[in-house]
Amino acid sequence: MKDQEIRLSEYGQKSVSAAPVSRMMVSFARDFREGVDINLGVGYVNEKTIPGRKIEEALHAVLARPERYRQALNYGEPQGSNNLIHSIKDFYRRCHIGGLPGKVLEKTEVVIGPSGITSLLEALAQVLPRGIVITTDPMYYIYCHVLERMGFEILAVPEDEEGIRMDRLAEKVKRLGVRKKEIQFLYIVTINNPTCTILSNRRRRQIVEWAFKLSAEEGRSIPVFFDKAYEEIIHDxxxxxxxxxxxxxxxxIVYELGSLSKILAPALRIGYMMGPASAFLQAVRQRINDVGFSAPMITQEISSYLLDHCIEEQLAKVIAGYREKAVAVRRWIEEYLGEFLAECRGGQAGFYYYLTFAAMETTEGSPFFRFASRTTGNRVLDREGEALRPRAIYIPGEICVHSKGDLAAIGKRQLRISYGFEELEGIEKAIKILRDAALYARKERE
Ligand SMILES: Cc1ncc(COP(=O)(O)O)c(C=O)c1O
Structure with a gap:
């Protein structure tokens, strides 16, 4: 470190080196070759699902009606645009989202984040005391890494096909002993990222009842945050x-986080939190104000227009698109990788498959990874003439499981692939590369 280095906060010090996944993605992005390399790593949505024309129409409609969409190009209020809040509630009512009774919906508060769910997750961590956060393992690594940098401790609990396991949760909390009092909140992703496991309704209720019980034992309210980023794209x-x-x-004690990223466009940066009025929610509003006053009014009003005018057909299109891809990709996984796999999760919702290999390591630097990223050092495998052969990029499971959790070892044999962003032709090509990588790794081991 230089003598005159700018002093950093604890969070600042932990943020100097990029999180593992950002580091990996940045290094791929630097020399990513469009149309050659295939990125099954990014969580980007499919471009074809983004309603560009409709967004353009919505922009014109919003600007043409200042009496309805007031001051759409000015600063906004920290709770969000009234039009958008109204449109979200109306969308829930019309499309029966979450089966919420009208009466509950009426008294539920909605707060729009300054920049998607991501910013609301940051805000809630900012206003809650440091301590232990309970989540599912494999975990939404992006947010869990943020929490750790902010000074929280993650208690990651393995999932089964219904979501977080209640028996393991009870065991782990028992083992905490007196440190149970340090539990601050539960963070549950309802269509888990990376596995796309759908949290069952039965398990959802068990989680809430468990939090009721813990709150009573501790004599304080312990909130549960359900992250529903992918909940509108259950396609099976x-x-x-x-x-x-x-x-x-x-x-x-229940708050839900929703997003328009996966069903309209991530660039709108619209995420919202729904739940009961509380001092907690007031503090979140203040945090929104502190970091940017509000989400941009123009994208809030555009989103309001889109929810009012075309969300039903848009949802149908998005769901059909991912369904078709999920079925095709499952077939290729079975055909090309089946013999190497112990388990394949996902395929009913969202756009990830989470694979567990029976014996093969997938970590950065493993023979499998080196083959897929064309860094084996063997010219014939890595190159064709002077050019690097096409690379297939995935998220190693090691990044998705908690490093101190029960899955730390098995995570080294897992990976997440996304069928969101890339088109089918590219995905098939990439899965074939992964097959060749598995054959190479098997040979290396022999
Ligand atoms: C579980 C989960 N939560 C939140 C987000 C981000 O949502 P937003 O675009 O609304 O910030 C993602 C994005 O991939 C996600 O996977």
Missing amino acids: PRAEKPQSALSYDGQG
Whole structure:
């Protein structure tokens, strides 16, 4: 470090080196070759699902009607645009989102984040005391890394096919002993990222009841935050319809986080939090004010227009698109990688598959990873003439599991692939590269 280095806060010091996944993605992005390399790592949505024309129409409509969309190019209020809040509630009512009864919806508060769910997650961590956060393992690594840098401790609990395991949760909390009092909140992703496991309604209720019990034991309210980023893209028609926990939250501890990123466009940066009025929510509003006053009014009003005018057909299009891809990709996973796999999760919702190899390591630097990223050092495998052969990029499971959790070892044999961003042709090509990588790694081991 230089003598005259600018002094940093604890958070600042922990943020100097990029989180592992950002480091990996930045290094790929630097020399990513459009149309050659295939990125199954990013959580980007599919470009074809973004309604560009409709967004353009909405922009014109908003600017043409200043009496309805007031001051759309000015600063906004920290709770968000009234039009958008009204449109979100109306969307929930019309499309029966979460099966919320009208009466519950009426008294539920909605706060729009300054920049998607991401910013609300940051805000809630900012206003809650430091301590232990309970979440599912594998975990939404991006937010969990943020929490750790902010000084929280993650208690990651393995999931089964219904979501976070209640028996393991009870065990782990028992093992905390007197440190149980340090539990601050639960963060549950309802369509888990990276696994796309759908939290069942039965499990959702068990989580809330467990939090009621813990709150009573501790003599304080311990909130549960359900992150529903992918909940509107459950595309398997056989999957259970999610029931919002807001309808049975008798104690005012449940908050839900929703987003328009996956169903309209991430660039709108619209995420919202729904739940009971409370001092906590007031503090979140103040935080929104502190970091930027509000989400940009123009994208809030555009989103309001889109929810009012075309969300039903848009949802149908998005769901059909991901369904088709999920089915095709599952087929290729079975065909090309089946013989190497112990488990494949996902395929009913969202756009990730989470694979567990029976014996193969997938970590950065493993033979499998080096083959897929063309860094084996063997010219024939890495290059064709002077050019690097096409690379397939994925998220190693090691990044997705908690480093001190029960899955730390198995995570080294796991990976997440996304079928969101890339088109089918590219995805098939990438899965074939992963097959060749598995064959190479098997040979290396022999
Ligand atoms: C679980 C989860 N929560 C939140 C987000 C981000 O949502 P937003 O775009 O609204 O910030 C993502 C994005 O991939 C996600 O996977």
